[in-house]
Amino acid sequence: MSTQASPPSTSGVKLQMDHVRKTFERDGKSISVLEDINLDVRNGEFICLVGPSGCGKSTMLNVMGGFLSPTSGSVAIDGETVQGPDPRRILVFQERGVFPWLTVEGNIGFGLSKLSDTERRQRIAHYVQLVRLQGFEHSYPSDLSGGMKQRLQVARALAVNPDILYLDEPFGALDSVTRFIMRGELLRIWQTERRTIIFVTHDIDEAVQLADRVVVLSSRPAKIQDVLTIDIEHPRNLSSPRYLELRDQLAQKIGLAYSV
Amino acid sequence: MNWLARLRPVAFIAVLLIIWQVAIDRHPGQLLPGPWQTLRGIGDLLQHGLLFKYIVASLFRVTWGFLLAAVIAIPLGLTIGWYSRAEMAFNPLVQIFRPISPLAWIPIAILWFGVGDLSSIFLIFIGCFFSLLLTAMSAVHNIPDVYIDVGRNFGLSTPNFIYRVLYPAVAPQLIVGLRITLGIAWLVVVAAEMIAVNSGLGFLIVDARNAGNRYDLVVAAMVIIGIIGLLLDLAMRSLEQVKSFRWGFPEN
């Protein structure tokens, strides 16, 4: 487990997906989930993957993270082919990701066993503060709300100083108010400790509010249909014309008529 | 009204005892004891010092058989559950041996260990072994994939992974399995003692009957067996509470 971020590659490209395909075998049939994905993610970028339900966004994230290997094509991070999961790139799950048998401190310190006691305690304290869970250091996840559990997951992930943070619909199980607050928190954390973030969501607003670039996936088998650059500076005004324009563009690309 | 409600089961037991006593009284000269006789039987056993001696003998065998089985079956079961090839290899064998009553092993047990403590411990071991093996296998299967993915993501070494993810994740299920298996051990020991040894509560039942039709002692022994079995179960349940509270395991 590295304790400092790897040096950025010369071209600034952190993660590269090259002609990635992924098929699954089920009941003797081949199901193609990802079809010829090509994507370059730059260092420190915030990317959102959006697409219809079940299109393969999570699969793509898992392939990027090394939890699944591509059927063909390759994923490279800093020029190295991804072989498997690695503490340099941590995945935050939608729910049930925190260990119920560890306290908040225990969870955050989970990846820090190689540090000295003092270092570990310092680091845990830092991240408890960063995700605003002060006062809950000795609480168990069963005492925390859904939003707090997700913040805990993010703290645990950040504590090991990963280069890349993958988030798989992390706010999907939360109510809309909490979701809104969590987005702000995530952006704040991202601006404090800059990392490359790849964020899967099905929520169009969420994508436009958070991302530098939004990657639109088609329905299964997923291809990259489009990439939308969000050129608004943070903090983003959600009633600004540019925001609304981009949101409508995204909705169109996904194929939605945006009225109820 | 709460205390009134609590009286209901007590009242019910009282009614049962009365029916029992009446039924015995209506058939004088037959062998089964009434509740009062049974109580006197228990007193009898206490007086002769047999009660504690036999209880200790039975508990001793249960403890050894149970612990031996736990120490071997749990790690083995966790391993087999984890590696699908190991499970493919051993599951059919386990499924064939499991439905064989531990008591059917008696001839082999006597052959290998003679008549005495060792053979009854062996029988208890057999009974507990398969139950714990299957519990451990199932516990591993039930670990949510997320926990395993997180463990892999953080690059844990295998011993670290086992200690910090696998074991805590399976612990609650294992504890429930241990409680159920302890119940099985208690059933087996009584039956085993009726056949293969010369002390213990099961032996008391056969002995009381053979040496003079002392059915009051037979039923007394049955009552004590039931009570101790219940106490063992309650003790394990309280253990369950402590541990699962400690790990804050939500029941979803």
Added chain:
Amino acid sequence: MSTLRKPAPWEKFFWPILAAALLLAIWHYSVIWTATKVFPSPLSVEKGLVELVHKHVLWADIIDSLRRVAIGFGLAAIVGIPFGLALGWFPSLHQIFNPVLQILRPISPIAWIPVAIIFFGIGDKPATFLVFLGAFFPIVVACASGVSTVPSIYRRAGRNFGLSPAQILVRVVFPAALPQILIGLRIALGIAWLVVVAGEMIAVDSGLGFLVIDSRNSGKRYDLVVAAMLIIGVIGLALDLLFRQIEKIRSVRWGFRS
């Protein structure tokens, strides 16, 4: 679970056969190496199996054991299922009966033999009674807990649609509890099989349990002992698999994760 490559379909047969072959080999060579005169080798067990099959006694024994299980388990189900459902449905009933059940349950059915013989004499009936006892408690517990753990939203939905309590019990609660009830029945059947074999070792003179103990007592025929044990195991497994097929029936399928 492990991160090794997914096993190929042929491996489903390869590994168990390898494990069984290894076990037989170890068994065979242990017998030779310890030069035991009594413990049977795999070959003699196989011959013993053949011998049993040809002697008509084996079939009679199997039928006897199965019959006792069928009657004992059947009675336990007929009495236990309604009783268990009632306990789950009426918490006050559960409160009344539960302590007595909790004291009776840890008493091994085998311990009931002397009492059973007084009530039923010697022969089939006490053995069947033991099977009944063994199966009764798990069935009652499974039914009671199956009913009491039906989510209250289902019951409320039933009321919402104007069903009477009896209708709710039959059309909502029972189907909802059915998966758990079936699992309890399957477990009880397994227990019944264990009890009948144990009971036959003591209280009767027919059946597979009796075959085990008799083979030893009349002539130390350990080859027949082990052969009988294997037959017991296989039949027990067959009963279990048969029951799992029942669980697979579509309308009950919903309660099981695939």
